[in-house]
Amino acid sequence: MARLEIILGDITRQDVDAIVNAANCSLLGGGGVDGAIHRAAGPELLAECRRLHGCETGKAKITGGYRLPARHVIHTPGPVWHGGGYGEEELLRSCYRSCLELASENGCETVDFPSISTGVYRFPLDKASRIAVGTILDYLEEHPEIRRVRMVCFDERTKAWYDRALEELT
Numbered sequence: 001m002a003r004l005e006i007i008l009g010d011i012t013r014q015d016v017d018a019i020v021n022a023a024n025c026s027l028l029g030g031g032g033v034d035g036a037i038h039r040a041a042g043p044e045l046l047a048e049c050r051r052l053h054g055c056e057t058g059k060a061k062i063t064g065g066y067r068l069p070a071r072h073v074i075h076t077p078g079p080v081w082h083g084g085g086y087g088e089e090e091l092l093r094s095c096y097r098s099c100l101e102l103a104s105e106n107g108c109e110t111v112d113f114p115s116i117s118t119g120v121y122r123f124p125l126d127k128a129s130r131i132a133v134g135t136i137l138d139y140l141e142e143h144p145e146i147r148r149v150r151m152v153c154f155d156e157r158t159k160a161w162y163d164r165a166l167e168e169l170t
């Protein structure tokens with residue numbers, strides 16, 4: 001049974017050990033998936049995030065899930081796409097790796113990711129999907145403690161790119 005799955009869905013509805021939030025460096029909420037997660041989790045999430053004093057792009061921090069079905073939220077600010085010459089690809093790889101490391105350290109066996117950076121941050125989906133799938137597959141190979149990872153895609157077009165990347169890389 002493959003341990004990486006691509007699904008279509010709303011990440012705020014997933015009953016897993018941890019969902020990942022495509023956050024910004026303030027960790028104080030925003031639009032897109034970040035706004036949806038904060039709305040669904042309730043004000044207690046923002047209160048905990050305030051105590052974290054932000055996060056650098058490519059790194060990650062973990063909080064509780066509060067009113068979400070998920071037990072934890074792992075917040076990671078993805079890179080804004082500026083054409084590819086500013087370390088964007090390495091930073092995106094670092095987002096996925098940092099989140100998975102935090103999941104391992106916190107005993108999270110099931111982890112769901114949104115498509116980091118491919119919304120308002122404009123990272124091209126062809127590149128982002130290959131980086132995400134490649135980084136997750138590499139991590140899973142070395143870390144049996146993570147039982148299952150899913151990419152939760154919010155629309156069919158996004159899902160098609162991740163499906164293609166998974167097919168290419170397995």
Ligand code: ADP
Pocket residue numbers: 009010011012022023031032033034036078114115116117118119120121122152153154155158
């Ligand atoms: P970024 O700023 O990192 O680009 P966005 O939130 O703008 O983050 O977009 C990242 C991806 O998350 C996009 O594919 C967007 O469609 C998707 N998204 C938005 N809301 C949800 C949700 N509730 N569940 C899963 N994915 C979502």
